[in-house]
Amino acid sequence: MSQDPTAVPVIETRGLGKVYSPGSEAEVVALKAVDLKIHRGDFVAIMGPSGSGKSTLMNLIGCLDKPSAGVYECDGIDVATLDAEELAILRRDKIGFVFQGFNLLPRMSALDNVAMPLGYAQVPPVERKRRAQEALASVGLGERSSHRPSELSGGQQQRVAIARALINKPPILLADEPTGALDSKTGEEILALFKRLRDDDHTVILITHDAEVAAHADRIFVMRDGELHEEPHAHVEQHA
8 A cells, every 4th residue: 555655654663672581591582673664554464473473562562561672652652651541542542453262242242242342431322332333334244233142153253353343443453363263265254354444544463373364465574583574475475
């Protein structure tokens, strides 16, 4: 996607590092000086095997963990300047999370699952319902709003989870192995949905170990031993 060079990146890291148990025998250097710029409307895949650092990077981008070194700016905000409450608000307003296991509440309908984050944001119930129905319609599940997760296929459950991630209209969608629990055909449908969301100006960041999944993104980064490298599409297969 062509970018305005003057636009503020929606995600920018400079020299981002993460060390677990520093100074002890168990010290692990998980991330080494990662520089990353992602603009609004980018569809980016971050690839790598287990232990490469991709989950650590995802947790830092998602403001679920704090870096040991470097700077992370989310939509122009230096995350290190925020207190716990401000950080929670940033996560709520800027980042929608999608997980491999869907993380839906089994006793609640699709509509109530999607509306749940709006409860934390003190949105009135009628407005919650309207926006949740709108979000379900945007992922092609408008007719299934009263169904519980057990009455939906895996692909439909993941669509519900994506609708929930979109409910606060965050600029960033952070998806961790979102097709991992799905068969390949259903996975393709979910990836096509991400492309549609990118076309609607969402920024999609896909964490995956699968080269075929990563190939759907516009830009592909590979994590190796805590270091991040951008890859041309043609070279991705051999690193999977």
